[in-house]
Amino acid sequence: MAFHFGRMIAAWRMGAAIMALASMACAEPQHGIAMYGDPALPPDFVSLPYANPVAPKGGRIVTSEVGGFDSLNPFIRKGSVSWQLRYFVGESLMARSLDEPFTLYGLLAESVETDPDRSWVEFTLRPEARFSDGSPVTVEDVIWSFETLGTIGHPRYLGFWSRVDHIAQTGERRVRLTFNQPDRELALLAGLRPILKKAQWDGVDFAESTLDVVPITSAPYVIDDFEAGRFIALRRNPDYWGVNVPFQQGLHNFDEVRIEFFGDETAAFEAFKTLEVTTNREFNVARWDGQYDFPAVRNGDVVLSVLGHERPSGMTGFVMNTRRAQFADWRVREALIHAFNFEFINEAMTGGAQPRITSYWSNSPLGMGHGPATGRVAAFLEPFAADLVPGTLEGYSLPVGDGTERNRAGTAAALDLMQQAGWTVQNGVLRDSAGTPFSFEILLEQGSSENQAIIDIYVQALGRIGITPRVALADGAQYKQRIDGYDFDMTYYRVGLSLSPGNEQFNYFGSAAADQPGGRNVMGVQSAAVDAMITRLLTSESQDDFVAAVQALDRILTAGRYVIPIYQWNISRIAHARQLHFPQDLPLFGDWPGWQPDVWWYEE
Known part of the structure; x- marks a missing residue:
């Protein structure tokens, strides 16, 4: 399993020089944007370096969570929501590579443009971008999403919005945000804000929604079924608009992602032992060493994978x-x-x-x-x-x-x-x-x-x-x-x-x-x-x-x-059904949001 820490350090050391060169250039649309320097991948990249672009589609993965949920809206303060849900229903203008410290590539947006000081950023939407109901993703949806999340959304969105001076449409598919203070990261944060369908929330109190509204998403998965406090089933959208976007090649391979909820860790582990749940992260090394000798492990139905990473302990x-x-x-x-x-x-x-x-x-x-x-x-x-x-x-x-x-x-x-x-x-x-x-x-x-x-x-x-x-x-x-x-x-x-x-x-x-x-x-x-x-x-x-x-x-x-x-996890321990596979070229961030289930696939 390969890592790229040396490449990251080299990129960091070159950052100041590259920024100096960039400051002499005029702003122009780009396929990606990095916090320092240029994106590692060229404009014509085929897929992320840690993804398998020919991974088969099909099958399902079942994860577990302890607790319950009483809302399907992960973008507001109210309610208890599955921590995984916002990664499935919140597609953004750009998406983050796990192989670089902070670099984004186009997703809903086909290009990004900013000035040398990053006092503003402008995105151009892809003409083919669609919500799951078939309606186009428009600049109006983008502006509404920024304004709504920034004013009545979850507190994690409020700080960014306070740094936006104004947002405006600058073309049929173009939208510009201008910032009110120096902050080089704001241009990247803008690219990561989830974009929601404005029309779905007409006449609906966005901040008070719970299980009464299933979000319409432009993302690869849609919520197919759920039972309060018990499970959420997400189905891969066969009509997903972004199948040809380079960033998405080799990603989102499962037909179904299912989240099962349990009352405690013991019940969740017992469900994994019978493969009612098909993947389990283990954070206790003593339990990993002493309790993962159950029949499914011994007969090969469960694989034990130990994976490295090079991210901070937190x-x-x-x-x-x-x-x-x-x-x-x-x-x-x-x-x-x-x-x-x-x-x-x-x-x-x-x-x-x-x-x-x-x-x-x-x-x-x-x-x-x-x-x-x-x-x-x-x-x-x-x-x-x-x-x-x-x-x-x-x-x-x-x-x-x-x-x-x-x-x-x-x-x-x-x-x-x-x-x-x-x-x-x-x-x-x-x-x-x-x-x-x-x-x-x-x-x-x-x-x-x-x-x-x-x-x-x-x-x-x-x-x-x-x-x-x-x-x-x-x-x-x-x-x-x-x-x-x-x-x-x-x-x-x-x-x-x-x-x-x-x-x-x-x-x-x-x-x-x-x-x-x-x-x-x-x-x-x-x-x-x-x-x-x-x-x-x-x-x-x-x-x-x-x-x-x-x-x-x-x-x-x-x-x-x-x-x-307490203790840190400089490696990840993941036990999983033998049918679940992942690429052996691990990204810099290792097992991190955007890796499982994103680049995994099902294969007998």
């Missing part, structure tokens, strides 16, 4: 809500990290086989150094030095326990930090000077058995420093409602990060998103330094400045001690 763990008074002090957050006893938990859960996440961009060139900040990173952080948490400039690494259950050194460090923050153990209970106990609730979603097992160990460790947290379980709908309203103290957290971080970082970590209901800034961080680093990475005109800005951002977030990190 952050996975248990997040502390800094909107809560007890988590406002970084020393308290650091104490709770010391008490977590990762080495013992990792041994119990994975046999010690999983490495720990060490920062938000660990496992990548964008990850921070753990020693003192130097060079551009130090220069970018220096104006905020007075407000930065200790360790940001000096260097910070997660504490390492001795692997024993009692974790004496970690427990002692936690107690010392708590004492510095004004909390001491009094009659076996951690209290402040007024005698108020330190207490908090850990919110988990029902069915998350692995997280519950980790928290059970953690609760025992917390008892050694006089803390007895409450553990609350909520069903999928209640859990989402509480997370959207930031009604929690501590909960499970996962954010996936890429090699080309951009405007989405404002949604994840920006001050403006901290109190936005349904937003992604779950920890509630509000930091001028964070906002400045995000702005800097968006406006960097050299790759060196971009990398330094991300590394500086990584330092602020990691040293901020907002999350108790």
Whole structure:
């Protein structure tokens, strides 16, 4: 399985030079657009390098999700929606290659045009683009989609729209967006916005739709059948308009994609063992090593595939809500990290086989150094030095326990930090000077058995420093409602990060998103330094400045001690029915949205 990390690094190093040359050229329509430099594929490319353009069509793939759903509209805040659905019903003007850090190629749009400063971007629609009902995709649909998603859509779309000065039709099939601030990524983000059929929503409250409206899509699949909370079946549209688009060659090969819903992880795994579900991602190496010896594996009906990738670790763990008074002090957050006893938990859960996440961009060139900040990173952080948490400039690494259950050194460090923050153990209970106990609730979603097992160990460790947290379980709908309203103290957290971080970082970590209901800034961080680093990475005109800005951002977030990190997955473990196949030339991003089921196929 081949990777292309060297090509990516070479492209990054050439970025500044290419941008300088590009700035001397006049804007003209292109087949693709890259964040830095030019797209890797030429205008006459036949297919993506990691796709099989002669893959057979047919068969089906069945995936599983824990929980349920009460909406088929993945573009609004209301309701609980399958996380996979927006990748099936949201076709965009351009599509992202998983083999390049951030490059888009034409999909609904046949070309893209922008000025050297990327103060505007213009798309030309393909004349053959159609919705599943046969009606053409028009500029009117594009404008309506941008305006609707940007005003009453899901919060992930609001930040982009606030940066659009105006949108206008400039030709029969041409639409231009003009931006109100410098931000080189905006031209690319515009290409990724889903385009919906305006006429379908005439007289319908878009923001309140649930199961009453099945979205009409221009994408290769349409929702064929569903039963609330049980399954969603998507059928490949035999009249899909884009069968000849180069980007789509070798993609969307299954006749049916079916999503089955289960009450918990155990039920989902049992369904996979009987091949009621035909593919399963496994995140627990101990379970992979110990529980994948069932009959279907032994007789060859199930194949175990281990796949590499070269993307950042992102952050996975248990997040502390800094909107809560007890988590406002970084020393308290650091104490709770010391008490977590990762080495013992990792041994119990994975046999010690999983490495720990060490920062938000660990496992990548964008990850921070753990020693003192130097060079551009130090220069970018220096104006905020007075407000930065200790360790940001000096260097910070997660504490390492001795692997024993009692974790004496970690427990002692936690107690010392708590004492510095004004909390001491009094009659076996951690209290402040007024005698108020330190207490908090850990919110988990029902069915998350692995997280519950980790928290059970953690609760025992917390008892050694006089803390007895409450553990609350909520069903999928209640859990989402509480997370959207930031009604929690501590909960499970996962954010996936890429090699080309951009405007989405404002949604994840920006001050403006901290109190936005349904937003992604779950920890509630509000930091001028964070906002400045995000702005800097968006406006960097050299790759060196971009990398330094991300590394500086990584330092602020990691040293901020907002999350108790657990293990990372530098490989993907996928068990699947033997009839399911994928190309052996893996993309840079590996197993990532856009790879399964997109480039997979069914073959006996």
